[in-house]
Amino acid sequence: MSKHTITLTVNGNEFTREVESRTLLVHFVREDLDLTGTHIGCDTTSCGACTLLVNGRAIKSCTMFAVQANGAAVETIEGVAQNGDLHPLQEGFWEKHGLQCGYCTPGMIMSAKQLLEQNPNPTEEEIRWGISGNLCRCTGYNKIVEAIQYAAAKAREGQTEAGGEEASS
Amino acid sequence: MSHLDDRFEHHTPKPEGASAKVDLVDEVQIKTPPEICGMGHRMKRKEDPRFIQGKGNYVDDVKLPGMLYMDIVRSPYAHARIVSIDDSEALATEGVVAVIKGQDLEAAGGLHWMPTLMSDTQMVLPIDKVVYYAQEVCAVVATDRYIAADAIEKIFVEYEPLEPVVDPHEAMKDKVIVREDKEQKTNHIWHWEAGDKEATDRVFSEAAHVVEQTMHIPRLHVSSIETCGMVANYNKATEHMQIYMTSQAPHAHRTVFALVSGLPEHKIQIISPDIGGGFGGKVPVYPGYVCCAVASLVTGKPVKWIEDRSENLQADSFARDYHITAEMAADADGMITGLRVKTLSDCGAADAAANPSKFPAGLYSICTGSYDMQAAHIEVDGVYTTKPPGGVAYRCSFRVTEAVHMIERVTDIMAAELGQDPAELRRKNFIREFPYKSPTGWEYDSGNYEAALDKAMETIGYAELRREQAEKRARGELMGIGISSFTEVVGAGPSRDYDILGIKMFDSAEIRIHPTGKAIARFGTKSQGQGHETTYAQIIAEELGLPAADVQVEEGDTDTAPYGLGTYASRSTPTAGAAGAMAARKIKAKAKKIAAYLLEVGEDDLEWNVDRFQVKGSPEQAKTIQDIAFAAYTNHPPGMEAGLEATDYYDPPNLTFPFGTYICVVDIDKGTGEVKVRRFVAIDDCGHIINPMVVEGQVHGGLTMGLAPALFEEIVYDENGQNLSGTFADYLLPTAVESPKWETGHTITPSPHHPLGAKGIGESPTVGAPPAIVNAVVDALSHLGVKHIEIPITPEKVWKLLREAGVTD
Amino acid sequence: MIPGQFDYHAPTSLDEAVALLGQHGGAKILAGGQSLIPAMRFRLALPEVLIDINGLADLDYIREAVGHLAIGGLTRESALEESAAVQSRYPLLADTARVIADPLVRNLATVGGNLAHADPANDHPAAMLAYNAQVVAHGPQGTRTIAIDDFFTGLFENSLADDEILTEIRIPEPGAGAGGAYLKVERKVGDYAISAVAVQLAMSGDSVSAARIGLTNVSPVPMRASGAEQAVVGQRLTEEVLEAAGRAAAAECDPSADLRGSVDYKRDLTRVLTKRALRKAAERAAGGTS
Structure with missing residues (x-):
């Protein structure tokens, strides 16, 4: 068994920890860093409850070793709200009832976050395919789609305001 | 075809002018201003801020000082004698604290068996033999989750394989006895009847039309995204047992724990924190829970046990598994006169259904559904097989899904027999006077079935769809329209009839x-x-x-x-x-x-x-x-x-009877057999609505859980009783791509006896959706002589019917 | 499900990686890990040593070279979806990339890993067979190229030596009149194919001048449908020719029955998909989108 010292940033904070080579990233984040918002829902890389961002890409943290994240920038659900302000996706999930039991929600939000960063104006089809690696058992997905559409619209609004064009629309 | 452009054809917008008229039965009453936010307001959920910020508190998030971790050794056989268990290597491993075996539980006061919710018994850990694949054999407690996982690989169990019995019809022959511990050497557990046999036989003998259909409602698994788990924390000094548990019924579980363990009930605290979905799967007490509590009692330390998904799928309670033969009688005018049903309930290795005590087949006798008929007779037999025990809900009120699937399918088969449109046969036979006393003894509280049917037909544009279907059929294209006009029975229940282990269901x-x-x-x-x-x-x-x-x-x-x-x-x-x-x-x-x-x-x-x-x-x-x-x-x-x-x-005076009409449109690829749900309109009536947004969410979620068994999910066993669909790679939960864009609406028919006129909504869609989907697929293939298709409707099943009918691409 | 224990090395150069492979017999390469780690979690794979090549960033690229498209072995599947070159000029590859597993898996899974795993259920083997791709391998003796037809040697077995690493995949540039398509039927998103068919055609006028067809998950070893290829080469794609090609593919594939379907179903599905993929590839050839 080999142990390794890794240094990484999680939600902007740097951590140095010793891990076993086999420690799964999801266990590292949940148990070593006590960031329990990232969940575990399966053992076959199917459900996406453990989704977080590594260097900006949404990945299933049950299928990556913590040691692989050495030097990486990791973002979990706990880092999505900034300075106490909810992210448009978090607002969208709340406004549009995009969650019920809440268990898949962090993973859904992290998947959607990368989706919108790559494609700020996705169609409904693109949203559905974009979250197809995340299973939800409660919502039937309609309202998750609406939540992501809400966030996309909100982000566009924000950009328009920032650009200062079109005083009214 | 599984391609981006093709998959989404079904998300077509509603045709112009198809929106339903709003009339009195649709209005949500709002009596309070938004700042008070009483009933009828679309209030944003108060629980959401913690969930959207990753601050929920689920059982696996509980971390106590000095906490140990438990893992479980499981049987690779469906039926086998245990010759020996060698745990010496595991116990010699650094970090391993204890191994708990059946003998240890027996010594601790007979804890190796526990009662099920149906007053049967179920092994916690075996001493003599195992009776299902993935059965708990022994438990390891270690200082770390990873060490516990390593240790279960170091426990060597010698088995002597026995012949399994996987098929319930075979089990009824008693060639292999599953429960040798029972006095009666038979696999037959119980026989249950409802309705009037003589009157029903008479109706059938006089009927102008009789149709018959066998069907299997396959084994399902609820698969909440959070699996089951526990943190048990016994304090030897205070003799207080604190338990965090994925429990849908913490009070009942506390009582069960007190009765089973002998711990005084006031010294047991069960905390059910945030729960990541239940759907019935977190109602039973599983062996893992008992082992975890015992591990804490033995060690005096907090012990955490969290199931893996594969353990959850392979060993926790299943749902459904009803083998049904149904007959329906109608007179020369097409009025339904009677229903006769025989059903075999595959219970697995224990009757661990989560039903009220007096209802071994749950509320299955609601199966006369939305139709007024003279007589009905229902028989159900429970049988043991060498499969995991269960019989939980899968988002359903005690076997109502099986009942609704059966009546809605047979009604369509009768419509085909009579050459009538399935919507019109339903309309003609709807119950119209409420309260209604059903031939199996239910008193329906209220209903307005025709309003829901009308609204669903108008919303989806039924007549236009029938025209489109005729045109497509002429071109050799396959499209179908399916209807389900279901009646549920929920809200158990009045204390005179409803209890679980004697505790009344107030x-x-x-x-x-x-x-x-x-x-x-x-x-x-x-x-x-x-x-x-x-x-x-x-x-x-x-x-x-x-x-x-x-x-x-x-x-x-x-x-x-x-x-x-x-x-x-x-x-x-x-x-x-x-x-x-x-x-x-x-x-x-x-x-x-x-x-x-x-x-x-x-x-x-x-x-x-x-x-x-x-x-x-x-x-x-x-x-x-x-x-x-x-x-x-x-x-x-x-x-x-x-x-x-x-x-x-x-203590409710009666149950409530939500209802609705669902209409589904499918397109079928005649080359591959793939079924695509193009549109699905769900009109529900759950009485007065507390929060329309929450109701919509419940309906959407329930519809996807209705789509799932119709097209995707089934627990499959091979002839040896091995679970072939024991992970999410093969137990197929629909994603956002498979799940269509649901179109929902409601009518409002208040319950006359509920203080708020409400009825309950969470399960109607799971109950009502599958037959609408099956009816649509059968409708698409009806001109080829197809009368029935079993769920889940895999592409291969459709392909086979098409090729048998000479249709190919 | 917790993996067993192993030693872990993270080389920073290709030569170091090759040297580590030489030192540790039976070591496994960890690239995307999206097949390996699940197998390790179920302890179906128990490697004693993992050599993590994710640090070899210079193996992560998609480049249009003279006469071919070069894809670095460590290129993530998601990069294919984001590549303008792939999307505009390699539609067969673009079709394939978007039906592999799910978007989260594709962010880690690599093209090289998908091929080197030599799993007939994976999607790239059929696509690369249809493209007549070449695999570049680097070992102690240097670099060599392997024709894709020689790459798959058995179930989960390839022709790489134990101390070789797959560094690049080369897809010949489709010429004028070329077209390709990948059609997959899966039980749900993220699943392996019940059957899938990859077609790459070259058209000369309205006749097929060259055709390669790869099949997914209907044989123990990734395979070409040679009979189907022969049925279309030199022919116009009439319904009769398409049907003959489909029947040939159905006859020559060798599926096994499982929860995805029976042998008969998988064969017939292969027939249907072969016809449709041929039709779609020909349409694309006619439309000038390779």
């Missing part, structure tokens, strides 16, 4: 209003995502005029919440929701006395207005609920107890 609420007019309300149920923290607050807001934002709802801690039977079978609103209203009314009665005292008038001079008592004729003379709350602690009438709180244990 539920409870306790409301305390603090001096500043803020309140805490505690309930005996337990939300697993249904949104009780919001909807219960809205009920109290409706009744007392307290802003819902000022009402904190708590559930799930047996030390603080009043005793209740928990959340399943769509019972929370019918029982605990009613209890909340009744407790609020008790408070209101006291509030009136206080208001009269403060306003120096008689109680009869007062009237209630949203959030205050005011003097009739001079509304400016009023005391708000907040004024009254303050006075209850500072200036209450002489001779009256201080405080403003009440508790109610609500």
Whole structure:
């Protein structure tokens, strides 16, 4: 068994920890860093409850070793709200009832976050395919789609305001 | 074809002018202003801020000092004698604290067996033999999750394989006896009947038309995204057992733990924290829970056990598994006259169904559905097989899904026999007078079936779809339209008939209003995502005029919440929701006395207005609920107890009967057999609506859980009883791509006996959707002579029917 | 499900990685890990040593070279979806990339890993067979190229030596009149194919001048449908020719029955998909989108 010292940033904070080579990233984040918002829902890389961002890409943290994240920038659900302000996706999930039991929600939000960063104006089809690696058992997905559409619209609004064009629309 | 452009053809917008007319039966009543947010408001959920920020508190998030971890060795055989268990290597591993075997549980006071909710028995850990694949064999406790996982690889169990019996019809022949521990050497567990056999036989002998169909409602698994788990924390000094548990029924579980373990009930605290979906799978007590509690008792340390998904799929309670033969009779005019049903219930290795005690087949006898008929007779037999025990809901009220699937399928088969449109056969046979006494003994509380059917047909544009279908059929294209007009029965239940292990199925609420007019309300149920923290607050807001934002709802801690039977079978609103209203009314009665005292008038001079008592004729003379709350602690009438709180244990006078009509449109690829749900309209009637947004969410989620068994999910065993679909790679939960864009709507027919006129909604869509989908697929293939297709409708099943009919691409 | 224990090395150069492979017999390469780690979690794979090549960033690229498209072995599947070159000029590859597993898996899974795993259920083997791709391998003796037809040697077995690493995949640039398509039927998103068919055609006028067809998950070893290829080469794609090609593919594939379907179903599905993929590839060839 080999142990390794890794240094990484999680939600902007740097951590140095010793891990076993086999420690799964999801266990590292949940148990070593006590960031329990990232969940575990399966053992076959199917459900996406453990989704977080590594260097900006949404990945299933049950299928990556913590040691692989050495030097990486990791973002979990706990880092999505900034300075106490909810992210448009978090607002969208709340406004549009995009969650019920809440268990898949962090993973859904992290998947959607990368989706919108790559494609700020996705169609409904693109949203559905974009979250197809995340299973939800409660919502039937309609309202998750609406939540992501809400966030996309909100982000566009924000950009328009920032650009200062079109005083009214 | 599984391609981006093709997959989404079904998300076509509604045709112009297809939106349904709004009439009286559609209006959601709103009596309170938005700042109070009583019933009818689309209030954003109060529980959401923690979930969207990763601050939920699920069982696996509980971390206690010195906590140990448990893992479980499971059987690779469906049926085998245990010759020996060698745990020496595991015990010699650094970090391994204990191995718990059946003998250890036996020595601890016979804990190697436990009662099931159906008063059968189930092994916790085996001593002689295992009776299902993935059965718990022994448990390892270690200082770390990873060490525990390593240690189970170091336990060597020698088995002597026995012949399994996987097929329930085979099991009925008693060639292999599953439960040798029983006095009666038979696999047959029980026989149950409902209805009038003689009258039914007579109706059938006189019938102009009789149709018959066998069908299997396959084994399913609820697969909440959170699996089951526990943290047991026994304090040897105080003899207090604190348990965090994925429990839909924490109070009942506390009682079961007390009775099984001998620990005094006041020394057991069960906390059901945030629950990541339940759907019935977190109602039973599983062997892992008992092992985990025992591990904490033995070690005196907190012990955590969290199932893997594969363990959850392979060993936890299944749902369904009914083998049905149904016959329907009709007269020459196409009026349905009778229903005769025989069913074999594959119970697995124990009857561990989560049904009320007197109902071994649950509420299956609701199977006459929405149709008025003269007679019905239902027989069900339970049988053991060497498969995991179960019989939980899968988002259903005690076998109602099986009942609805059967009646809605057979009704379509009768329509085909009669050459009638399935919508018109339904309309013609609907029950119209309520309350309605069914031939199997139910008293339906209220209904307006035709309104829901009309609205669904109008919304989807039924006539236009039939024209389109005819055109497509002429071109050799396959499209089908399927209808389901279901009636559910939920809200168990009245104490005269409904109990679980003897505990009556009431539920409870306790409301305390603090001096500043803020309140805490505690309930005996337990939300697993249904949104009780919001909807219960809205009920109290409706009744007392307290802003819902000022009402904190708590559930799930047996030390603080009043005793209740928990959340399943769509019972929370019918029982605990009613209890909340009744407790609020008790408070209101006291509030009136206080208001009269403060306003120096008689109680009869007062009237209630949203959030205050005011003097009739001079509304400016009023005391708000907040004024009254303050006075209850500072200036209450002489001779009256201080405080403003009440508790109610609500025993419902009847069950509630939600209903609706669903219409599904499918397109079928004649080359591959793939079925695509193009549109699905769901019109539900759950009586008065507490929060329309929450109701929509419940319906959408239930529809996807109805789509799942119709097209995707099934637990499959091979002839050796090995589970072939024991992971999410093969147990196929629909994603956002497979799940269509649901179109929903409602009618409102209040329950006459529920204090709020509400009925419960969470399960209607799971119950009503599968037959609508199957009926649509059969409809698409009906011109090829197809009358029935078993679920899940895989592409191969459709392909086979097409090729048999000579259709190819 | 917790993996067993192993030693872990993270080389920073290709030569170091090759040297580590030489030192540790039976070591496994960890690239995307999306097949390996699940197998390790179930302890179906128990490697004693993992050599993590994710640090070899210079193996992560998609480049249009003279006469071919070069894809670095460590290129993530998601990069294919984001590549303008792939999307505009390699539609067969673009079709394939978007039906592999799910978007989260594709962010880690690598093209090289998908091929080197030599799993007939994976999607790239059929696509690369249809493209007549070449695999570049680097070992102690240097670099060599392997024709894709020689790459798959058995179930989960390839022709790489134990101390070789797959560094690049080269897809010949489709010429004028070329077209390709990948059609997959899966039980749900993220699943392996029940059957899938990859077609790459070259058209000369309205006749097929060259055709390669790869099949997914209907044989123990990734395979070409040679009979189907022969049925279309030199022919116009009439319904009769398409049907003959489909029947040839159905006859020559060798599926096994499982929860995805029976042998008969998988064969017939292969027939249907072969016809449709041929039709779609020909349409694309006619439309000038390779």
